[in-house]
Amino acid sequence: MQRITINPAQRVADTLQLNSEQVHYLQRVLRLRAGDRFIAQDGQGQRWQGQLTETPGHAKILSTLAPSLRPATLELVAALPKTGFDDVVRQATELGVTDIQPLLSERTLLKPSPKKLERWQRIAQEASEQCERGYVPQISPPLNFTEWIQDRSVTSGNYFCVARVNAPGLLPCVQTLLSDSPQQSIQLVIGPEGGWTPEEITVAIAHGYQETSLGLGILRATTASLTALAIISSVREQLM
């Protein structure tokens, strides 16, 4: 069933006050009418069955649905590519990412505006509605590599993907990690087009990140993010 994501403040007792965007989506895009049902989610696992009423912008909550289980943490830390990050956010959400941290690299000269962050958050929300995942990934404001890595001291499940062919493959690393505990949190770090500098790799390893490779092929940064997430999601689902 079609879903929308609501803000907790929109729910008052057993009614929902819809905003104009939600009304547009439900009535114009999905063509629902008074009496038709839909699912409202809060993006954090809570879900309700809603029903449009005759009053414009108003819906009734018919029932509280069983909450979605909180998914295992899967964080994508990715250098912003010149283009294509919208698609990365959308596809990463489909593949079950829970958190996204964009990084600014030397090749990303302009810091994206707060508007951009809102846009990515909206794309993530729409993708989570379409793929029927109850959780909307949280997207953090972009940081540069040095800001991001300082004070970090990581243990297992933190992978720094490099283009070096002789680094261990991500697939066997993740299989070993998750075979003991499929719910283990994972953080994946994907570099910019053109790869990490040797200094960045050294710093990441010093902070406890494990270097891993996505294989022999040269992947664009956007393809690399999706490849890594596809591998992790498949291994996790195989073991759960």
Next chain:
Amino acid sequence: MQRITINPAQRVADTLQLNSEQVHYLQRVLRLRAGDRFIAQDGQGQRWQGQLTETPGHAKILSTLAPSLRPATLELVAALPKTGFDDVVRQATELGVTDIQPLLSERTLLKPSPKKLERWQRIAQEASEQCERGYVPQISPPLNFTEWIQDRSVTSGNYFCVARVNAPGLLPCVQTLLSDSPQQSIQLVIGPEGGWTPEEITVAIAHGYQETSLGLGILRATTASLTALAIISSVREQLM
């Protein structure tokens, strides 16, 4: 080193006659000048080191490079989505696909023009140059499902991806298949947005296809293609 894909007829003895597009790419985009070197590939594994000369549109072949090994066959048969197939072609090429067969579904009303096929072939060629794979995938003219499946009788390594959660997962299927012979040919069939009809699934199984699932999440068709290819490429590289 930067590469271009040439047609065998462009190579005469130890010279290359470049076409206007190649001249534009080498001189305007890559800013190479007379005396600068590049790699020419035929898209079928042969590669040469070329060098621009002072004569416009003319290059010298300095040496024949070791040919790329023919990659194991990995065919993607995918229902054409409404939008996004250009990205599928590009990313599938990065992930090592060798053949692409677009399928027309009931939801794809218009048969794409021959121009579209040329465009996909050009995208595949450019992606293969950028990711430094010596092979350019072959893209066949679109067929509808019934035309495509008739006369097919397949054995192992042919996967029909369905959205049914209780179908066996693609990852374990491919691991079992490739553990004996990592070079085994694989054909992956990915359905349209909205999924296969029960009749299509029945027909595919009757032709020997193995039903497999890409997991619990609902993936868009374009994300499903890339997820499946990422899994296969990772398993193959782990075993080779």
